[in-house]
Amino acid sequence: MSHSLMTPSAVAGTGTPALEIRGLGKSFPVGGLFSRDSVRALHGVDLAIGSGEIVALVGESGSGKSTLARCIARLEKPSSGEILIDGVDVLKRDRFQASRAFRSQVQMVFQDPFGSLNPAHRIEHFLRRSLAIHGKGGGSEEATRRRLEELMTTVGLEADMLNSYPHELSGGQRQRVAIARALAVEPQVILADEPTSMLDVSVRIGVLNLMRKLRDEQGISMLYITHDLASARYLADRTAVMFAGEPVEEGESLDLLANPAHPYTQLLVSAVPDPARAGSYDPVRRAELRQAVMASTRCAFDGDPNQPCSAEEPVRHHVGDPASRHWVRCHLYRPWAAAGAHALASEPTNPSHPASNAQEEAPA
Amino acid sequence: MTISQVSFGSHEPVLDVKDLTVKYIGDTRSTTAVQRVSFSIGTGEVFGLAGESGCGKSTIANSIMRLLKDPAKIAGGSISFGGRDVLAMSPEELRRFRWQDVAMVFQSAMNSLNPVLTIGEQIVDIFTTHAGYSRKESLRRAGELLELVRIDPARLKSYPHQLSGGMRQRAVIAMAVALKPSLLILDEPTTALDVVVQQEIMAQIKELQRELGFSVLFITHDMSLMVELSHRMAVMYGGRIVETAKAQDVYANPRHPYTQALMGAFPPLTGPRVPLTGLPDGVKFRNIPDLAEVAPGHLVAPFGDDIPVIDSVNLEGAAR
Numbered sequence: 001m002s003h004s005l006m007t008p009s010a011v012a013g014t015g016t017p018a019l020e021i022r023g024l025g026k027s028f029p030v031g032g033l034f035s036r037d038s039v040r041a042l043h044g045v046d047l048a049i050g051s052g053e054i055v056a057l058v059g060e061s062g063s064g065k066s067t068l069a070r071c072i073a074r075l076e077k078p079s080s081g082e083i084l085i086d087g088v089d090v091l092k093r094d095r096f097q098a099s100r101a102f103r104s105q106v107q108m109v110f111q112d113p114f115g116s117l118n119p120a121h122r123i124e125h126f127l128r129r130s131l132a133i134h135g136k137g138g139g140s141e142e143a144t145r146r147r148l149e150e151l152m153t154t155v156g157l158e159a160d161m162l163n164s165y166p167h168e169l170s171g172g173q174r175q176r177v178a179i180a181r182a183l184a185v186e187p188q189v190i191l192a193d194e195p196t197s198m199l200d201v202s203v204r205i206g207v208l209n210l211m212r213k214l215r216d217e218q219g220i221s222m223l224y225i226t227h228d229l230a231s232a233r234y235l236a237d238r239t240a241v242m243f244a245g246e247p248v249e250e251g252e253s254l255d256l257l258a259n260p261a262h263p264y265t266q267l268l269v270s271a272v273p274d275p276a277r278a279g280s281y282d283p284v285r286r287a288e289l290r291q292a293v294m295a296s297t298r299c300a301f302d303g304d305p306n307q308p309c310s311a312e313e314p315v316r317h318h319v320g321d322p323a324s325r326h327w328v329r330c331h332l333y334r335p336w337a338a339a340g341a342h343a344l345a346s347e348p349t350n351p352s353h354p355a356s357n358a359q360e361e362a363p364a
Numbered sequence: 365m366t367i368s369q370v371s372f373g374s375h376e377p378v379l380d381v382k383d384l385t386v387k388y389i390g391d392t393r394s395t396t397a398v399q400r401v402s403f404s405i406g407t408g409e410v411f412g413l414a415g416e417s418g419c420g421k422s423t424i425a426n427s428i429m430r431l432l433k434d435p436a437k438i439a440g441g442s443i444s445f446g447g448r449d450v451l452a453m454s455p456e457e458l459r460r461f462r463w464q465d466v467a468m469v470f471q472s473a474m475n476s477l478n479p480v481l482t483i484g485e486q487i488v489d490i491f492t493t494h495a496g497y498s499r500k501e502s503l504r505r506a507g508e509l510l511e512l513v514r515i516d517p518a519r520l521k522s523y524p525h526q527l528s529g530g531m532r533q534r535a536v537i538a539m540a541v542a543l544k545p546s547l548l549i550l551d552e553p554t555t556a557l558d559v560v561v562q563q564e565i566m567a568q569i570k571e572l573q574r575e576l577g578f579s580v581l582f583i584t585h586d587m588s589l590m591v592e593l594s595h596r597m598a599v600m601y602g603g604r605i606v607e608t609a610k611a612q613d614v615y616a617n618p619r620h621p622y623t624q625a626l627m628g629a630f631p632p633l634t635g636p637r638v639p640l641t642g643l644p645d646g647v648k649f650r651n652i653p654d655l656a657e658v659a660p661g662h663l664v665a666p667f668g669d670d671i672p673v674i675d676s677v678n679l680e681g682a683a684r
Contacts, residue, residue: 202622205629205631
């Protein structure tokens with residue numbers, strides 16, 4: 001049995017998911033012009049986002065979460081797999097580049113609001129342009145004006161700010177403008193790639209609350225990409241954990257963080273600073289977890305007659321009640337150790353095992 | 365693994381900052397980056413300075429190291445280190461003071477290491493310059509230092525780009541404690557690192573701190589991390605301290621609205637999901653008054669209706 005055992009469409013519950021990804025893979029060529037080497041950034045990613053659902057994608061730097069977002073937004077061309085919007089494979093529909101129809105369905109909010117707004121234009125320009133390109137302006141200047149003001153109110157900004165330049169706004173306000181620009185085309189799905197990590201901490205919650213509000217009021221589905229587990233828990237209905245280019249665990253956010261089943265998820269959860277459990281760091285336990293992530297020798301579900309378990313192919317096990325839609329990838333399955341080592345991006349804490357990370361070895 | 369939260373710091377302060385004011389003086393106008401800030405750090409104490417970008421926390425760190433460059437100017441106040449006046453030191457005294465008495469770890473380890481020298485050469489340089497050891501002796505000690513931060517001594521021959529981000533930051537911490545300074549300034553030491561590595565680095569710093577007994581000035585905007593590590597902490601806003609107390613007290617009972625907003629900015633990992641409100645966009649505090657004691661050891665800048673909070677528009681998105 002392979003991962004078809006539990007297809008994402010079955011996971012997403014009723015109805016066609018707003019966004020569905022099947023077996024998405026992406027490799028980047030490395031080396032010189034004639035080199036045939038490549039590095040696999042994504043491999044066999046399955047993910048479904050239901051209509052009006054917020055799914056968080058968490059993982060450390062190098063785990064492939066931004067590459068996934070860029071593939072979905074069609075800023076990168078996936079090497080394999082399907083991307084379905086409302087059940088239509090957009091990779092087949094628009095083969096070479098994203099169509100305008102696609103852009104009006106999927107919008108992106110980027111990490112850096114300082115870089116994603118052209119400093120030479122007023123705020124009005126960005127929003128008006130989105131409306132004009134996608135024909136959402138309403139026909140008359142009056143209707144466009146009303147729509148602009150409505151957008152600003154929706155994201156919690158004053159309509160006067162339409163005349164401001166980006167440099168006159170704070171980071172939080174700029175990110176709200178970026179969200180308004182995405183909203184202007186009335187998308188079904190918003191991909192938010194670390195939308196709060198460049199913002200000052202005190203305004204981050206405000207942006208998360210805004211995203212929640214948009215989901216509640218307008219039913220927009222969102223993929224929220226972050227490295228911050230606490231904010232994923234706060235915002236997202238479901239959370240998927242990426243490791244070395246593959247989702248290793250997925251479930252309802254509260255359930256997943258309360259009962260992490262994969263050693264990598266456990267490692268992440270244990271590393272989040274939380275004053276409520278100060279002093280919880282245990283180097284011995286940490287070394288064990290690292291070992292389990294990098295070279296697991298056993299899978300907790302091995303031997304269970306109801307659950308498949310395999311070291312050769314990705315197999316998903318249910319965790320707890322199947323209705324909770326919480327699954328974990330078999331711990332025995334390790335796609336490629338070097339990429340895993342890279343995704344873990346660190347060094348062993350145990351001095352007796354110095355530098356096991358292959359790509360970090362100094363040339364002798 | 366925690367340092368006892370009770371028995372910290374003798375009453376003898378290592379560092380005493382009084383009424384420090386720093387201005388950035390321009391041709392036409394000047395800005396006050398730090399205004400009458402006072403705090404002291406006891407022996408073996410970890411003191412946290414929390415606040416957001418632009419609140420003046422790094423300016424304070426640079427003032428203590430006397431690293432401020434024009435147009436920044438210390439306009440008032442005093443900094444005394446072990447009874448010596450830091451602001452009156454001669455260049456020769458300063459040279460010894462830096463690194464031997466106070467060492468600093470910066471946010472970006474890549475920028476604080478020289479990319480064309482090996483880690484070994486850079487550590488050896490500290491010993492030969494400041495401690496006057498021979499090259500051979502320095503190399504031996506450099507190896508010991510790396511072992512102290514759990515890096516294989518064979519890595520002395522590595523260049524910075526051959527190390528991972530976490531290892532680089534460890535190497536920088538090793539260099540900082542090389543001369544056994546009595547105060548270590550950590551300016552956002554883990555912001556650029558992943559969360560797993562961050563926790564290991566922080567554990568490393570705690571361990572070194574217990575072993576070598578130095579005091580720490582810990583600067584960050586991550587309140588959760590700060591409460592975990594620090595004994596006492598201060599929250600800064602717009603160049604002023606708005607609240608200072610034991611870290612646990614600030615965590616359990618933040619008094620100033622800004623501190624509450626900062627605390628509220630970090631959703632918890634356990635318990636039910638409750639709506640949080642950060643600081644609404646555009647809310648600013650002005651004319652923050654001097655601190656007043658509200659409980660033993662807990663000082664808060666007075667606030668209220670008479671203290672104007674300006675620009676409190678745009679509440680809608682945040683206070684849902």
